Amino acid sequence: MVEIEKKKKFGGYLLQESKSSEGFDIIAIETSNGNSPFYEFFTQLTEFIGEELGKNNKNKRNDRVINYTHLSQYMDRLASSGIWNNPSQIKKLEGILFELKVKATGLRVLFSYDSVNRRVILITHSFIKKTQKTPKEEIERANHLLRDFYKKRQG
Secondary structure: OOOOOOOEEOOEEEEEOOOOOOOOEEEEEOOOOOOOHHHHHHHHHHHHHHHHHHHOOOOOOOHHHHHHHHHHHHHHHHHHHOOOOOOOOEEEOOOOOEEEEEOOOOEEEEEEEOOOOOOEEEEEEEEEOOOOOOOHHHHHHHHHHHHHHHHHHHO
16 A cells, blocks of 8 residues: 655645755645645545555546546656646646646645745645636635644744
């Protein structure tokens, strides 16, 4: 089974660590009540992938496998270089928010650069997008999660 290490850094769960001084650490934020929406989602996804690898189901299309594959590639790329210019994979939303897109499944992951340490990318949460435009509620949720994260981190 594939496992991710539960390591905390910068007030959240470390998902990807920078491999160079030009790279970025990627953190799943933790809120004041101890929840981490993206970390919980990604942990479940990773556990599922471990089970699927054991079954060796290569012929069956599975959205979770597609999501895991894309997210792993995107996190590697974000950690090495930050945001890249490809509107089909990444999009600037309003304010400080960005959106990673897995077009094949509709998965979206909202994130921002850390205002304290610009070499840290903070992932708030994920959702399945069912409309053309990113729902306002998801943007509001990301902003709320970020405010709560910064408040908790300041103590």
